[in-house]
Amino acid sequence: MSTSKEAYHHGELRPALLAAAEALLVAEGPAGLSLRAVARGAGVSHNAPYRHFASREALLAALAAEGFSRLAAALRAAPGLAGQGRAYLDFAAAHPALYRLMFGAELRAGSHPALKLAAGEAFSVLSGVAADRAGALAAWALVHGIAGLRADGHWPADVVLDSVLTRVT
């Protein structure tokens, strides 16, 4: 076994940077997520991240892609359309900062192929349990809309989610 510090010289810096980035994102919000702060969090110089990410935005995109992979796994573990709807909302509620990064304005999915791929993977899991295409899109838009409104503090706390989820056919 090597110490974590030595590990950076053996290819472990990339995951260490992503972990530091997520910790920063949770602790200080997206504004605190500077590349230099991420490097400090991982214990390396402000310049070391460029060995693994082409830019700050590329690191953010990688973190968001990781979020989509985790969301896809959570959806796969949930049974049925209603179950996946609840799993989707649970994920967004459990990781609000990450969820906002995944869909936020600072990342254009169009310009990050790996991100778009990871997102498509999560959505295909949702589609797999819907009756038809319009139904899958409606369900996805509904849970995504609820998750977004909740994350922004626009969603009344006393609403029973199931009473809303069942309004979509």
Place this chain on the structure above:
Amino acid sequence: MSTSKEAYHHGELRPALLAAAEALLVAEGPAGLSLRAVARGAGVSHNAPYRHFASREALLAALAAEGFSRLAAALRAAPGLAGQGRAYLDFAAAHPALYRLMFGAELRAGSHPALKLAAGEAFSVLSGVAADRAGALAAWALVHGIAGLRADGHWPADVVLDSVLTRVT
């Protein structure tokens, strides 16, 4: 009539800053929306905006609040729930950068009372045409979800919106 330059000395700087900020947001995205660039756009020193906004975030919040007011006006002009749904989606599609700022991760509505108020105003217009509270929330979440997915490029271009909008009761 005074020239626009002189007008800054007579209380017109605030709207001029908001207009410059929106132009920058549209032209360069949220990353290009620096306070110093906004000041340059309005033709004043990098420091002048602090006479009207406490911080960069306060200026962003004011711009987002203006967006909610415009959205509310667009909703008021549309007849019925389906009409308002379409008006909501039209607004998001016509002003994608502004829409993303309104709901984006860089602004927490909770910490900007005026922003939360403006958002609540827009939502109350939507609620006014729904049959009940769960239906209003479902409709709002659905159009908001569709708007967000479209803005992020996750929405298939060939989907007929009405076929999805009618899935919500």
Place this chain on the structure above:
DNA sequence: ACCTGAACACCGTTCAAGT
């Protein structure tokens, strides 16, 4: 290969002045 320190052009914010 992987990491570092110095450097560049920026940024938000503060402050002491100017009119």
Place this chain on the structure above:
DNA sequence: ACCTGAACACCGTTCAAGT
């Protein structure tokens, strides 16, 4: 009142070196 220029501590990114 409203605006300015200098200053501070940051930031993303690049570059020339070090091992």
